[in-house]
Amino acid sequence: EDKVVQSPLSLVVHEGDTVTLNCSYEVTNFRSLLWYKQEKKAPTFLFMLTSSGIEKKSGRLSSILDKKELFSILNITATQTGDSAVYLCAVQSGGSNYKLTFGKGTLLTVNP
């Protein structure tokens, strides 16, 4: 059974800080790893990672995957209060079912 573990489960920082969120996984047949942001509503897609060592970047957010060590990190630089949310990591295994297996998420709180 696929498994995703995120750490820390919660994090409180001040505006301007840089944060690193961690995601480790076990999957029988890896297809991709996805990051989502959830603000009291539906998860919003951030990144999809399929290859090791290639950084994906969008503004102040970036993410990288290590398929050998089975983990990914999500970095947020110069945090803003609007970054406060739950960040979800999910893995997608191969085969005919594209279902996602999610971790519990990291609750990030950015204080002014």
Next chain:
Amino acid sequence: DTGVSQDPRHKITKRGQNVTFRCDPISEHNRLYWYRQTLGQGPEFLTYFQNEAQLEKSRLLSDRFSAERPKGSFSTLEIQRTEQGDSAMYLCASSQGVPDTQYFGPGTRLTVL
């Protein structure tokens, strides 16, 4: 709005009643998923459709749950004889192609009293 839509957004029901939720995927997305999310947890997979065919159901989906996707467009999720443990956010997602990026709807929050 061309995103995934779900109806209703909130549903309060009494234990033992039947409820039905609807999901309209992004136009022309051939894959549709239902997930359930409880407080403090990530979404959990329930079932998956490719076009009109239901290809997989989680063991979380008891016999009281049924899902359909007639004509491969919108989907419905019905829960019969609701129990308090069914209280959760029910999320729908859709996708197409490879890589498979799933886009989520706003969810239906179910409260069973």
